[in-house]
């Protein structure tokens with residue numbers, strides 16, 4: 001479970017042309033300085049519904065919705081309404097809730113046989129229950145929306161008809177949920193957004209309300225669950241690091257950041273952008289207007305001009321300004337929430353099960369290929 005070796009030579013060029021599984025061509029930006037700057041650059045559009053934008057795979061129209069304005073100023077207007085719910089103060093208020101959920105799941109694990117599958121026992125239910133609480137979604141709906149979200153995120157895993165069925169099903173499910181909340185509001189984020197929408201249609205349209213609810217539900221657990229699973233698996237393959245954390249719990253936040261920096265779940269490849277005009281990079285090469293562009297967080301996060309000894313996993317690393325949550329215009333709305341959950345998950349697991357270890361060698365863990373996320377699909381652990 002090393003950081004992929006292929007990332008070592010990638011930054012020899014600031015811009016690398018790649019051929020996607022669809023056969024389309026795109027440009028990968030590889031260096032930290034450029035990736036960071038371009039995340040905040042309005043010359044790169046996220047309007048991927050244009051026909052000229054490269055597709056990751058044939059028929060792939062993930063996150064493509066021509067009724068949504070994905071760029072400023074429309075995007076910034078709606079984003080502003082949502083980010084309010086994710087301030088550091090609000091997230092800290094949720095920490096005891098996350099601990100309560102984590103402890104409940106850990107109790108269940110402890111009551112069972114001394115072996116469990118980490119994804120199902122812990123990594124998925126923790127962020128799912130937290131996001132359900134935040135959005136006001138009944139946790140009993142978990143099986144329904146997980147199946148739909150799984151299909152929604154298929155890039156090449158499922159046949160197109162099945163993907164369509166899941167996308168339509170998820171949209172209908174969220175429409176029904178919003179209607180139910182409109183009739184009976186609660187003290188939750190969706191009810192809050194409905195109120196904004198019903199008071200002033202210019203601030204949030206019905207379609208935007210439903211689209212962002214969908215984004216928050218999906219982004220709110222799939223990424224965090226993948227990172228809890230993958231990050232824990234990487235950590236458990238390094239007993240020395242586990243023991244260092246268990247000897248000093250203040251290392252948890254920096255360990256979580258380092259696992260985020262070296263994350264290998266494959267999230268960045270899905271966020272395609274499009275150059276509206278020529279853009280010059282730090283080495284003088286130019287991204288030509290009309291090019292499809294991928295900003296490689298994975299490559300930026302191991303840039304040796306920014307991170308000392310980038311291929312080593314240093315859980316005490318300081319100044320760890322990785323780009324795993326993006327930056328700038330689309331900086332992850334849920335970054336503070338994800339960090340908090342990852343800290344609770346890591347500390348909870350290692351405190352409750354001091355001898356926690358992988359029940360299968362790390363390099364034999366299966367990966368979920370063909371979907372948006374490529375975390376491990378099965379992580380057997382014992383204690």
Ligand code: HEM
Pocket residue numbers: 039079131215216219220221223224227267271323324325326327329330331332333334335337338
């Ligand atoms: C480890 C967990 C997570 C990772 C690695 C992650 C990563 C990212 C990244 C890289 C972006 C920027 C994409 C781009 O610029 O194209 C993003 C955006 C976003 N994330 Fe996260 N995320 C995580 C957790 C969460 C959580 C918990 C939530 C919500 C509760 C969330 C909600 C969002 C939303 C709504 C956006 C879109 C923001 C925008 O377009 O302005 N994410 N995330």
